[in-house]
Every structure is written in C-alpha cells, then in structure tokens.
Amino acid sequence: MFSLSKMPSTTSVLSAYTTLTASAVLLRTLVSEVQNMTNQLIPKNLQDKILSKVGIFMGNYSSQMTLIIEENNGLTPNEIFEASKFYLSTIVNHPSLQRVKISKAEKERKFSVNISKDEKLIDTFEGVELIWELKIVESQKTNSDDGYLSLEKVEQIWYELSFLKSNREMVLKTYLPFILERSKAIKEENKVIKLSPLGSYGWQSDVNVNLDHPSTFDTLAMDPQLKQKLMDDLERFVRRRDYYRRVGKAWKRGYLLYGPPGTGKSSLIAAMANYLKFDIYDMELTSVHANSDFRTMLASTKNRSIIVIEDIDCTIELQNRDDGSHNYKDSESQVTLSGLLNFIDGLWSCCGDERIIVFTTNFKERLDPALIRPGRMDMHIHMSYCTPSGFKILASNYLGIKNHWKFGEIEELITEVNVTPAEIAEELMKSDHADIALDELSSFLNKKKEDCKSKIVVENEADKKGDEMNKEQTDAKDMRKRKGNSRRGGRSRRKIF
Numbered sequence: 001m002f003s004l005s006k007m008p009s010t011t012s013v014l015s016a017y018t019t020l021t022a023s024a025v026l027l028r029t030l031v032s033e034v035q036n037m038t039n040q041l042i043p044k045n046l047q048d049k050i051l052s053k054v055g056i057f058m059g060n061y062s063s064q065m066t067l068i069i070e071e072n073n074g075l076t077p078n079e080i081f082e083a084s085k086f087y088l089s090t091i092v093n094h095p096s097l098q099r100v101k102i103s104k105a106e107k108e109r110k111f112s113v114n115i116s117k118d119e120k121l122i123d124t125f126e127g128v129e130l131i132w133e134l135k136i137v138e139s140q141k142t143n144s145d146d147g148y149l150s151l152e153k154v155e156q157i158w159y160e161l162s163f164l165k166s167n168r169e170m171v172l173k174t175y176l177p178f179i180l181e182r183s184k185a186i187k188e189e190n191k192v193i194k195l196s197p198l199g200s201y202g203w204q205s206d207v208n209v210n211l212d213h214p215s216t217f218d219t220l221a222m223d224p225q226l227k228q229k230l231m232d233d234l235e236r237f238v239r240r241r242d243y244y245r246r247v248g249k250a251w252k253r254g255y256l257l258y259g260p261p262g263t264g265k266s267s268l269i270a271a272m273a274n275y276l277k278f279d280i281y282d283m284e285l286t287s288v289h290a291n292s293d294f295r296t297m298l299a300s301t302k303n304r305s306i307i308v309i310e311d312i313d314c315t316i317e318l319q320n321r322d323d324g325s326h327n328y329k330d331s332e333s334q335v336t337l338s339g340l341l342n343f344i345d346g347l348w349s350c351c352g353d354e355r356i357i358v359f360t361t362n363f364k365e366r367l368d369p370a371l372i373r374p375g376r377m378d379m380h381i382h383m384s385y386c387t388p389s390g391f392k393i394l395a396s397n398y399l400g401i402k403n404h405w406k407f408g409e410i411e412e413l414i415t416e417v418n419v420t421p422a423e424i425a426e427e428l429m430k431s432d433h434a435d436i437a438l439d440e441l442s443s444f445l446n447k448k449k450e451d452c453k454s455k456i457v458v459e460n461e462a463d464k465k466g467d468e469m470n471k472e473q474t475d476a477k478d479m480r481k482r483k484g485n486s487r488r489g490g491r492s493r494r495k496i497f
C-alpha cells in the first residue's frame with residue numbers, strides 16, 4: 001500500500017538525479033569514444049550493415065528511417081508506387097524471400113510476380129541494404145447508392161522502404177530515380193502493343209486487341225538498303241524530341257507505303273509497331289462523316305502511336321469533293337480532302353507527341369498530288385515485287401534454311417517474273433521439307449513465266465490487230481475526205497453544228 005513515510009526525501013531524489021546525469025555524461029563520452037574507434041577500425045559500409053542488423057533485432061529505430069510509398073497520391077496514381085511495383089517484380093528471386101505473389105491477366109502472355117503482403121525483401125544498391133515491405137490493410141466502407149446501404153471492401157496498399165538514416169540522400173537522389181528509370185524500361189520491354197479501330201466514334205478502349213503480329217524487320221522481305229534507311233529514320237525520329245521542339249515542328253512523321261497487293265505493306269506497319277513498341281490505330285475513313293470527326297479522332301489517340309489509313313486510293317472521291325466543283329455550304333459537316341490534310345498537318349495534328357501517320361496504297365499514281373507533295377508524307381516507301389534477296393529472307397523464315405542447291409534457279413526465275421512475297425510465302429508453306437517446298441515454288445514460278453509469255457503473245461497479237469484496224473479506219477477516213485473535197489470543189493469547210 002502507498003504510504004507517505006515510504007516516499008524518498010527531496011535530497012535523495014536530487015542526489016540520485018545528479019548521479020544519473022553524471023552517468024549519462026560518462027556514457028555519452030564512452031559511446032563517442034567507441035564511435036571514434038569504430039570509425040577508424042571498421043569501414044563505413046560494414047558499420048551500416050551491423051547497425052541495420054542491430055536496428056532490426058533490437059528495435060533500434062533511431063538509426064533507421066522508413067519511406068511510405070502509397071498507391072495513390074490523393075486522387076491520382078502515385079508514380080513511385082507503380083515504378084516500385086515494376087522494379088520489385090524483377091528482383092523477387094532474391095533469397096531473402098519466402099513467399100512470392102504470382103498472377104496472370106487473361107490477355108497477358110507472362111506471369112506477373114511480386115512480393116506478397118508483409119513479406120520483407122532486401123535489395124542491395126551501391127552497397128547499401130534497402131528493406132522493402134508490402135502492406136495491405138482491408139477495411140469496409142458503407143455505400144448508400146440508390147438509397148440502399150451496402151458494404152464495400154476497401155484495400156489500402158503501400159510499400160515501406162526502410163534503410164539507415166545516413167543513406168537518406170542516396171535513396172532520394174539515386175536509388176528512387178534509378179527505380180523510376182528501370183521501371184520505365186521494363187514497361188517498354190513488356191508492353192503489349194494494341195490495335196484499335198479509329199472511326200468517327202473515336203477510340204473505344206473495349207474494342208482494342210493485342211496486336212500480336214509476328215512481323216519484324218528481320219522477317220520482312222524488302223530491299224535491305226531501304227529497310228536500313230527506314231529503321232534509321234524511325235530511330236532518329238523517336239530520339240529527336242528536343243530537336244522537334246527547337247525547330248518548332250510537331251513531333252510526328254508521315255510515311256506513304258505503296259506497291260502491289262501482297263508486297264508487305266501491312267506487314268511493314270506491324271514491323272514498325274513492334275520495333276518502336278507503338279500502338280496502332282486503324283482509321284476507317286468510311287466511318288468518318290465530317291471533317292470535325294477528324295479532330296475528335298485525333299484527340300482520342302494516345303502518344304507513341306501509329307495512325308494507319310489503308311488503301312487511301314479507295315477514298316479517291318475525297319479529291320472530287322474538294323475540287324470546288326461542289327458547292328458545299330458547310331465544309332465542316334463534310335469529309336473533304338482539305339479536312340484530311342488538316343488532320344495530317346494542321347493545328348490539331350500537333351496535339352500529342354511521337355505520332356506516326358501511315359498511308360498505304362496500291363496505286364500511288366491515283367492519289368491527289370496534294371496528299372503526296374513533298375513535306376506532307378516524309379518518306380515514300382516502295383514495296384516492290386520479290387527480289388532474290390527478299391526470297392532468301394522468306395526461305396529463312398519459312399524453311400529455316402540459308403542456302404540450297406535450288407536457290408540459283410529460283411532466284412533467276414524471280415528476276416524474270418513479277419511475283420509478290422505473299423505468293424512466294426504461300427508456296428513455301430506447302431511443305432516442311434525444303435526440297436519439296438522449293439520444288440513447288442520453282443514449278444509455280446515456271447508456270448507464271450509461261451503464263452506471262454503467252455499473255456504477252458496474246459497482247460502483242462491484240463495490239464497488232466488493233467493497229468491493223470486503226471490503219472484500215474484511217475485509210476477509209478482519208479478516202480472519204482478526198483471524195484468529199486472533190487465534191488465540194490474547194491469550198492470552205494461547212495460547220496456541221
């Protein structure tokens with residue numbers, strides 16, 4: 001029981017306090033001495049390691065600090081959280097981890113792995129130990145939508161990043177920026193390229209699909225120099241952000257791909273998208289009803305994308321709509337060539353960065369000169385019939401061979417006939433055995449050559465017949481003229497109409 005007689009006197013309390021203070025001073029001096037000796041004897045890195053261990057086991061939080069990285073920054077996503085998630089997924093094979101979270105979205109190709117709740121992952125950066133931990137707290141929120149009360153599960157998620165206070169500067173100035181950069185690179189590597197239709201309804205996220213087109217510059221059969229030129233051009237384009245700003249040009253580039261059907265125009269677009277990791281918007285001009293739609297469509301596309309208008313020659317009536325012969329009251333409610341040109345390089349085309357516009361056509365000569373004049377489409381790329389070097393690429397793709405005794409004969413035939421890479425690809429796919437497939441191809445090419453010869457003979461004969469008929473007609477005309485003149489007796493020509 002508490003009694004006043006047992007209370008210590010003021011003098012004894014003061015004396016105890018003095019003793020304690022003296023001991024504290026003594027202890028501080030001792031600690032400082034030990035610190036000095038330690039600094040001289042033990043390297044800084046090792047000291048940090050020991051301290052961090054001591055900190056963990058003895059709960060000495062004074063030497064440690066923890067950064068809280070929440071999922072959201074108010075209403076917007078927290079970029080560091082996202083980056084940390086990507087980064088941690090690349091180091092989950094660390095031996096310090098016992099449990100790893102694994103998942104896969106239906107449309108994704110790869111598993112996604114990450115640290116699981118309350119699991120500690122120790123990363124080492126520039127010799128410093130950094131301890132990551134994922135925290136999840138579940139709670140329930142009451143909703144009162146439509147007058148009904150319902151309970152909603154809410155998850156609060158954050159990462160805790162702990163390290164020694166002495167490394168604070170390094171973490172903020174080097175480690176976190178490194179994570180941001182690294183996650184950007186990983187995102188790029190794993191990016192699934194999307195293909196979306198683009199019509200007057202704008203871009204609809206629910207109709208986009210993963211591109212999943214296997215075409216790459218390696219698999220494309222096209223003139224090697226042209227291929228290299230295009231790849232260099234694309235690379236220069238993506239790294240020229242500052243250049244475009246400096247010269248006052250919108251950061252976009254236009255390519256016109258032309259050539260016969262089956263020469264690889266669509267495959268080239270897919271190869272470009274795979275190379276740059278750009279999404280593709282496939283614009284359906286037939287679904288555009290008014291010039292004003294172009295603006296909505298442009299605004300709905302994302303940066304780092306390729307906008308494709310295939311078979312632009314099929315929309316040739318645009319030319320007539322715009323040639324002034326039609327007196328449209330309101331050009332905004334019509335689709336006109338000038339509307340399309342505005343879409344390509346007008347003011348609205350400048351909203352957004354790293355945009356590529358690609359037109360394809362089988363008939364370049366049918367296009368309105370305004371569409372292809374210099375400066376509008378930056379590069380015109382001719383996709384030609386197959387060449388011997390193109391055939392070798394296809395043989396390597398389809399049969400996995402670099403050489404074969406039949407190559408010489410086939411290459412010669414290819415220079416004699418117009419054959420598309422698509423036709424060659426189809427023949428090569430007929431068998432897994434190189435001998436059989438190449439035999440098929442050579443018979444196909446020989447037949448094509450024969451057909452071509454007989455076609456030329458028929459055409460020549462038709463030309464000859466035509467020439468003869470023309471000659472007969474001209475002779476008859478001359479004859480009639482001569483007769484008429486003699487009847488008129490040199491009178492001046494009468495106007496018939």
Ligand SMILES: Nc1ncnc2c1ncn2[C@@H]1O[C@H](COP(=O)(O)OP(=O)(O)OP(=O)(O)O)[C@@H](O)[C@H]1O
Nearest residue numbers: 219220221222261262263264265266267421422425
């Ligand atoms: N240059 C090429 N290199 C590799 N494969 C090609 C090439 N050209 C065509 N092919 C093959 O032929 C198929 C059809 O080619 P693609 O659709 O790319 O041609 P296109 O020129 O776009 O034809 P179209 O004008 O009819 O749209 C492709 O899937 C591909 O397998």
